Amino acid sequence: MVLSGAAEPAGVDVTVTVAEIRSTKGVVRACMTTDAGKFPRCRGVAGAHSAVVPAKGSVTLTFTGVQPGRYAIALLHDENSNGKADRALGMMPKEGFGFSRDAKVQMGPPKFGDAVFEVGAAPVRQSIRMRYML
Template sequence: MIRIIPAFSFAASLVALAPLGAAAQELTVRVSGIAEARGEIGCALHASGASFPTGQAGARIVWIKATGSEVRCRFADVGAGSYAVAISHDLNGNRRTDTNFLGMPTEAWGVSNNVRPSLRAPRFEEARFETDGSAQTISVRIAK
């Protein structure tokens, strides 16, 4: 009986720890097309279309210095599900995508799936991608 208890305790601890590894995934967003190595790249991870692509409510946001033609934004502990990413290259330090009087962006931007409608903002459904509970890397190219 003494041998069974330690074996059972060890097995139970492995079962208890197993979900922790599966629930914690890292999503990496490889941002390319950065024309100027100045300012910051803002990466916003949206779990719904409520504020996508320019709103911040409910989004997880990461800011990275624009140090070259490519940067990587990392989001820890992203669970399995549907998401969309919006990227902005903030050149003037206001941490938003500036627009002209017509509402068209004047700073480089991009979204997941590299969707670029010409006369409207991208929709969440167009930029949506799925995660399956494992680490994942997606690529987004930004442009004006």
């Protein structure tokens, strides 16, 4: 017997605590995606989750209704609230950044596989340290 109109599972919460934010200027932008090819971007990615919260020394944000899967999170401390990652000399980030699993940066953002974590039936918590190059 096939049931039509069955509701999709509600999903779980993924709560992210961001530490070591150097100032209260601007906002913290968060992107959570399953798309390894687009990571660390979220804009225009189907099924991606994003959030923007005011910057302070430590912030906590929660993505709700997250379906099971493999996700990675990218953070930006957008200190001037211009909606983009500002760079010095065209390459080096001028603003803070961070990634799930505290993935390290080496000549560019980490690969999806370095930041990926599993979401299943239970809520997930991630702690990410904001990093600054300048």
